[in-house]
Amino acid sequence: MSVVLITGCSSGFGLESALAFARRDHTTYATMRDLAKADTLVDRAAAENLDIELLALDVDDATSVTSAIGVVQARHGAIDILVNNAGIDCFGSVETTDLERARAVMETNFWGPVRTIQAALPAMRAKGGAVIINVSSVSGSMPGTPYSSWYSASKHALNALSEALFIELDGIDVRVACVDPGFFKTEMVRNSRARGKALRSDPYEADQAWLVDFFEKSVEALGGDPVDVAEAIVRAADDPEAPVHNLVGQSASTLVDLARQAGSVEAWLPLAVSLVEARSPVPARGDEPIRLHHRSPDPTETAPPGPPMAVGLHWAVDRSDDHRVNHWFGARAGLVLTGRPTRRTR
Ligand SMILES: NC(=O)c1ccc[n+]([C@@H]2O[C@H](COP(=O)([O-])OP(=O)(O)OC[C@H]3O[C@@H](n4cnc5c(N)ncnc54)[C@H](OP(=O)(O)O)[C@@H]3O)[C@@H](O)[C@H]2O)c1
Numbered sequence: 001m002s003v004v005l006i007t008g009c010s011s012g013f014g015l016e017s018a019l020a021f022a023r024r025d026h027t028t029y030a031t032m033r034d035l036a037k038a039d040t041l042v043d044r045a046a047a048e049n050l051d052i053e054l055l056a057l058d059v060d061d062a063t064s065v066t067s068a069i070g071v072v073q074a075r076h077g078a079i080d081i082l083v084n085n086a087g088i089d090c091f092g093s094v095e096t097t098d099l100e101r102a103r104a105v106m107e108t109n110f111w112g113p114v115r116t117i118q119a120a121l122p123a124m125r126a127k128g129g130a131v132i133i134n135v136s137s138v139s140g141s142m143p144g145t146p147y148s149s150w151y152s153a154s155k156h157a158l159n160a161l162s163e164a165l166f167i168e169l170d171g172i173d174v175r176v177a178c179v180d181p182g183f184f185k186t187e188m189v190r191n192s193r194a195r196g197k198a199l200r201s202d203p204y205e206a207d208q209a210w211l212v213d214f215f216e217k218s219v220e221a222l223g224g225d226p227v228d229v230a231e232a233i234v235r236a237a238d239d240p241e242a243p244v245h246n247l248v249g250q251s252a253s254t255l256v257d258l259a260r261q262a263g264s265v266e267a268w269l270p271l272a273v274s275l276v277e278a279r280s281p282v283p284a285r286g287d288e289p290i291r292l293h294h295r296s297p298d299p300t301e302t303a304p305p306g307p308p309m310a311v312g313l314h315w316a317v318d319r320s321d322d323h324r325v326n327h328w329f330g331a332r333a334g335l336v337l338t339g340r341p342t343r344r345t346r
Contacts, residue, residue, distance in 0.1 A: 003076045004237075005029040005069065007059050007116060008086030010037035012186030013135060015044075016230035017083055022050040024234065026081070029072055031057035033064075033086075059086045059112030060104075069119040078123035078130065081237045084113035085135040089151040089192035091212050093204040102150045109154035114161065121174065128173035131237050134162045135229075136178040138252045141245070142259040143268050147208045151192075159245070166244050177236040180256075182249030185223035189216050214276060224249045 004021045008014040009030035018030035018041060030041055030052050038054050045052045057068035072079055087109045090101050113134055124130035139145055140155030159178060166176045189212075202208070232248040247253050258275070262268040 001026050002080035002237075003027045003029070003072065003078070004081040004083065005031060005055075005072055005079045005116075005120070006083040006085055007031050007057055007112065008033075009041055010034065011040070012188065013181070013184070013226050013229045013233070014083075014085040015041050016226045017085065017233045018052055019044060019048070019050065020227075020230040020234050021081070021237075022052050023048070027051075027053070027076070029053045029055050029068075029079075031055045031068055033058035033060075059084075059115060060107050062115055065115040066119050069116065073120075073123050078127040079120045080124070080127075080130050081133065082116060082120050082124070082130070083133045083135065083233060083237075084116055085233075086112055087135065087137075087154075087188075089148055089188060091147050091192050091208060092150075093147055093202065093208060094149050096202045096204060097150070105150035106154050106157070109151070110157045110161070113158060117165070124174050125172055130173070131175040131177065132165070133233055133236055134158055134176065134178045135233070136162070136180045136245075138180055138182050138247065138249075138255050140178075141180060141256045143265045143272075147204070147211050148192075163244060175240070175242070176244065177242045178245050179229065179232050179236055180245055180247050180252060181224075181229045181232075182247070182252035182255060183219055183223045184226050184229055184249060185219055186226050189219050222251070 001024075004026045006014050006017050006021070006029070009018045010032040014030070014032070018028055022028040022045065028051070030038075032038060032054070033056065035054060035056050041052065042054075055068045055071060056064065058064040069079065088105055090097065090105050092098075092101065117132060121132075124132075136158050137151075137155040139148070139152045140159040142152075144152040144156075159180075162176050162178045169176060192212075229248050232246055236242040236246050247256060255275075258271055259268055262271055
């Protein structure tokens with residue numbers, strides 16, 4: 001059995017992963033920055049008669065990281081499976097977000113995993129047979145998301161770090177794999193809304209409020225079960241052939257495929273607008289030409305012969321399990337690709 005350490009286990013994927021590893025009889029260290037938030041995990045573990053060790057670990061704090069990892073290493077020599085799961089978002093525009101709030105996202109999502117990896121890897125490397133799982137996001141493989149740019153940047157950075165580490169560890173008996181979820185029902189969006197606060201009077205307020213509402217309601221209406229992500233984390237840890245990137249969730253591969261097929265931010269923008277429209281559980285914002293309102297979907301439209309890329313898009317969309325998006329894109333992929341992104345002046 002392996003020794004597992006997971007960060008950010010007070011809720012969401014971290015909590016579910018701790019239970020998933022413990023169910024498989026791994027020696028599981030569930031860490032969180034505030035142990036007062038352990039009640040749900042403790043109750044659920046007790047209900048299943050699972051053994052889970054709790055440790056305080058704040059990934060923003062170097063001393064907290066080295067002391068928690070030091071405890072595990074003192075008991076077991078090395079961590080076998082390190083899961084870097086802790087993460088935050090902070091909604092806000094690039095222009096108006098307070099820099100400290102923006103920096104906090106990089107601190108937790110990027111520098112947090114750097115701290116745990118630097119603390120744990122020497123012993124993992126010496127022992128061998130170890131794996132580092134970085135919980136990234138589809139955001140790390142797509143163009144930046146408006147009003148969530150710090151989050152996008154942090155996940156792109158985490159992906160680049162993981163890919164570089166994968167190459168550095170070539171020939172060394174330690175693997176690295178990212179688990180990249182799409183939309184899932186956790187506390188993430190609610191926590192991020194609470195964190196976002198503009199620096200001054202905000203000209204982006206209406207667009208941002210709409211997008212945050214869209215995210216919140218999309219998670220409620222369409223978000224996947226976090227248990228699926230926990231199972232994907234366990235699979236990536238168990239499978240010696242797991243690739244560096246492991247997408248999880250219905251929308252994840254569609255989004256990443258579409259972004260790759262689009263090939264540029266300019267081509268992605270109308271697709272993103274269309275996707276938002278096709279899935280939106282919140283009303284569009286009337287006639288105002290907002291960036292997120294392109295035009296109403298018309299499922300009777302047929303696609304005219306499009307540029308070669310449209311073929312790829314049809315292929316990508318056909319692979320999706322989401323029939324509403326399939327149908328809609330099937331009708332529109334050629335059209336949206338030939339359209340120009342809506343621009344608006346403030
Ligand atoms: N939910 C999604 O749709 C989604 C999609 C793609 C990727 N992800 C990624 O999945 C990971 C887990 O998020 P989640 O969706 O499960 O959200 P969540 O329910 O909000 O859980 C986030 C966890 O991270 C912890 N955390 C935050 N800052 C920390 C710090 N400085 N030190 C230690 N722990 C800290 C939180 O602890 P507190 O309770 O103390 O705040 C919480 O336990 C994140 O990396 C996120 O970016 C989520």
